[in-house]
Amino acid sequence: MSSKREIASLHKVVKNYGEGKVLTKALRGISMKILEGDFSVMMGPSGCGKSTLLNIIGGLDRTTSGEVKFNDENFNTLSNKALSLIRRQHIGFVFQNYNLLPVLNAYENAEYVLMLQGVAPAKRREKVMHLFQEMGLDGLENRYPRELSGGQQQRVAIARAVVTEPQLVLADEITANVDSETAQSLLELMATLNKNNSTTFLFSTHDPAVIKFAKKIIILKDGIIHSEKASIEETGQFAHR
Amino acid sequence: MKLVKISWRNLWRNSTRTNVTITAVALCIAILIIFQSLIIGLIGKAVHNTTNLVVGEVQIHAIGYLDDRSIYKSLKNVDKIRAVAKENNIGMVERSYGFGLISSGTKSAGTQFWGIDPESELKYFDFANHIDEGNFLTKTSLKKVVLGNKLARSLAAELGTELVIFVQGADGSLGNELFYVTGILGNVADNIDRGAAIILRDDFDILFSTNNLIHEIALNSNGKLEAEEIQKLMSAKAAGVAVETWKELMPTIAIMTEKMSVFMLTMFSLIFTIAASLGVMNTLVMSTYDRMKEFGIIRAIGATPWLIIRQVSLEAILLTFLASIIGTVIGLSIAIYLQVYGIDISGKGNLAFGGIVFDPIWRASVSLKSVFLPVVLMMLTSIVASIYPASIAARIKPVEAIHYKP
Numbered sequence: 212m213s214s215k216r217e218i219a220s221l222h223k224v225v226k227n228y229g230e231g232k233v234l235t236k237a238l239r240g241i242s243m244k245i246l247e248g249d250f251s252v253m254m255g256p257s258g259c260g261k262s263t264l265l266n267i268i269g270g271l272d273r274t275t276s277g278e279v280k281f282n283d284e285n286f287n288t289l290s291n292k293a294l295s296l297i298r299r300q301h302i303g304f305v306f307q308n309y310n311l312l313p314v315l316n317a318y319e320n321a322e323y324v325l326m327l328q329g330v331a332p333a334k335r336r337e338k339v340m341h342l343f344q345e346m347g348l349d350g351l352e353n354r355y356p357r358e359l360s361g362g363q364q365q366r367v368a369i370a371r372a373v374v375t376e377p378q379l380v381l382a383d384e385i386t387a388n389v390d391s392e393t394a395q396s397l398l399e400l401m402a403t404l405n406k407n408n409s410t411t412f413l414f415s416t417h418d419p420a421v422i423k424f425a426k427k428i429i430i431l432k433d434g435i436i437h438s439e440k441a442s443i444e445e446t447g448q449f450a451h452r
Numbered sequence: 453m454k455l456v457k458i459s460w461r462n463l464w465r466n467s468t469r470t471n472v473t474i475t476a477v478a479l480c481i482a483i484l485i486i487f488q489s490l491i492i493g494l495i496g497k498a499v500h501n502t503t504n505l506v507v508g509e510v511q512i513h514a515i516g517y518l519d520d521r522s523i524y525k526s527l528k529n530v531d532k533i534r535a536v537a538k539e540n541n542i543g544m545v546e547r548s549y550g551f552g553l554i555s556s557g558t559k560s561a562g563t564q565f566w567g568i569d570p571e572s573e574l575k576y577f578d579f580a581n582h583i584d585e586g587n588f589l590t591k592t593s594l595k596k597v598v599l600g601n602k603l604a605r606s607l608a609a610e611l612g613t614e615l616v617i618f619v620q621g622a623d624g625s626l627g628n629e630l631f632y633v634t635g636i637l638g639n640v641a642d643n644i645d646r647g648a649a650i651i652l653r654d655d656f657d658i659l660f661s662t663n664n665l666i667h668e669i670a671l672n673s674n675g676k677l678e679a680e681e682i683q684k685l686m687s688a689k690a691a692g693v694a695v696e697t698w699k700e701l702m703p704t705i706a707i708m709t710e711k712m713s714v715f716m717l718t719m720f721s722l723i724f725t726i727a728a729s730l731g732v733m734n735t736l737v738m739s740t741y742d743r744m745k746e747f748g749i750i751r752a753i754g755a756t757p758w759l760i761i762r763q764v765s766l767e768a769i770l771l772t773f774l775a776s777i778i779g780t781v782i783g784l785s786i787a788i789y790l791q792v793y794g795i796d797i798s799g800k801g802n803l804a805f806g807g808i809v810f811d812p813i814w815r816a817s818v819s820l821k822s823v824f825l826p827v828v829l830m831m832l833t834s835i836v837a838s839i840y841p842a843s844i845a846a847r848i849k850p851v852e853a854i855h856y857k858p
């Protein structure tokens with residue numbers, strides 16, 4: 212397991228919001244590593260800092276102190292533009308509220324990051340169509356987000372995040388707004404991607420269904436890592452959960 | 453999927469807002485096109501009227517003639533100039549000038565005598581039509597003189613009055629002759645009104661004992677050629693003479709008309725394009741705030757701030773482009789109508805001031821420039837106006853924007 216390549220690492224990451232009376236200590240010193248092929252799930256009570264942590268790992272937000280490294284690059288030393296480019300090339304984001312662009316149809320939403328990457332149209336088409344087929348989205352290419360169900364929208368959002376074959380996919384409560392069956396199929400889909408392409412996933416969730424798929428579980432409390440353990444699959448000790 | 457396509461679709465999300473803005477910008481462009489053509493028409497016509505009166509677009513003199521107006525500084529090689537004028541269809545008149553004294557009864561005045569050919573003056577210039585009393589000269593008007601109105605007044609001369617003229621001839625002899633007033637000019641130009649006595653070239657030669665001395669050639673293509681073009685044509689063929697355009701001959705008027713048109717066009721263009729671009733800015737700022745969340749998302753999935761600036765600016769460009777098409781169609785139609793039919797501004801008064809003669813019918817003059825300038829100006833100011841909303845969109849923090857609720 213230690214032979215796995217390290218994608219990202221956090222060292223004593225602190226994140227405060229506001230100042231003075233309204234100061235919120237969202238993260239209070241987090242150190243962790245993300246290794247290639249991880250399928251980790253972050254849990255913890257509401258407000259414990261899960262979303263904040265995901266945003267910081269993805270370079271969407273900056274730390275108050277401590278450092279984040281991604282492929283050995285220190286985020287503290289990178290410009291906003293450089294962070295954008297890292298996200299574009301190596302990181303996929305999936306949000307709780309689908310967050311598709313309303314003026315683009317399903318196909319175009321999925322294609323968007325490939326377009327930013329400068330991939331040729333024919334190649335983009337091939338990749339998106341192939342993925343849509345795999346994800347059961349074929350036939351929905353021309354539908355706009357408002358014409359799709361929540362589960363379908365989330366599927367497109369996942370397609371958008373993984374079509375570029377990123378090193379790391381960050382997924383923040385992606386099953387919160389879909390029914391359990393859909394959640395199950397979304398997770399199966401991602402587990403397959405993890406297995407076949409060794410895409411690395413980091414989830415945040417309250418949903419037991421997600422936890423069932425986890426290879427590693429990180430419990431966050433009050434902005435610090437309370438415990439970290441390998442899951443059922445990896446150790447066989449998690450069965451009574 | 454292209455950026456343009458995304459911007460285009462974004463433009464039509466709030467179609468009412470976009471339509472209102474497009475209409476406003478289109479109207480501004482239309483008004484600018486109309487105004488621009490009207491001003492160019494007004495000034496152009498005024499300049500044309502002024503050059504048409506007597507000066508012409510280009511004049512040729514012997515070198516140094518205008519400094520001392522010596523009767524001996526006459527033009528040589530007139531044939532060459534005649535040939536060039538004929539070849540290029542440029543109207544041309546030849547004038548002789550000399551100084552002398554006119555007396556009538558107890559009154560007398562120093563005068564500039566013009567020896568002219570009435571046929572060509574009538575054909576190519578306008579001042580001969582500005583006769584207040586009597587008639588202009590004809591080919592056979594020997595010993596007849598046409599006076600500037602102020603000169604006539606100071607001599608208390610009327611039609612038919614007998615005038616005694618004293619001059620020093622070119623050979624040094626003293627010439628004196630009797631002439632009769634056949635016409636008095638209306639207001640033409642100050643120097644003519646105060647001091648011109650116009651006679652036939654034949655009479656001039658007798659009076660001044662000269663033989664066909666020509667001091668001035670005035671050329672008028674009636675606007676068919678630019679003054680500078682005529683100047684070039686003439687300079688190329690006729691060496692050793694001073695070829696000057698009306699702008700060089702009447703610098704005050706040239707500067708005045710130039711300043712007038714530049715001032716009016718600049719003021720007007722500024723007011724309208726600024727107003728219109730504020731409209732564009734307002735639309736884009738509103739739509740930026742409406743879409744904060746989306747900008748956050750595309751930043752999160754890898755769009756750089758610069759890409760967002762491009763996308764917002766592209767929306768401004770598309771909007772202005774549409775408005776330009778509509779504005780050009782409307783503005784051009786009205787401007788062409790005004791070019792053909794014009795606006796009657798005659799009223800009653802004299803439409804001349806400061807030596808510039810305005811036309812009673814104000815016509816627009818439509819040119820590529822009068823369309824091009826407003827459109828380009830509007831495009832540029834729209835792009836500038838989009839910088840503010842674009843920078844709002846580009847500067848957002850993705851995390852906050854994703855959770856932004858408008």
Ligand SMILES: Nc1ncnc2c1ncn2[C@@H]1O[C@H](COP(=O)(O)OP(=O)(O)OP(=O)(O)O)[C@@H](O)[C@H]1O
Pocket residue numbers: 228229235236237256257258259260261262263264852
């Ligand atoms: N932009 C912000 N400004 C101020 N405080 C913030 C901001 N974002 C988050 N916080 C605070 O930081 C803490 C951590 O928030 P975070 O969203 O990371 O929690 P979470 O674990 O994702 O919660 P949930 O399970 O409800 O999504 C909370 O106390 C929250 O109020």
Ligand SMILES: [Mg+2]
Pocket residue numbers: 261262263383384
């Ligand atoms: Mg959260």
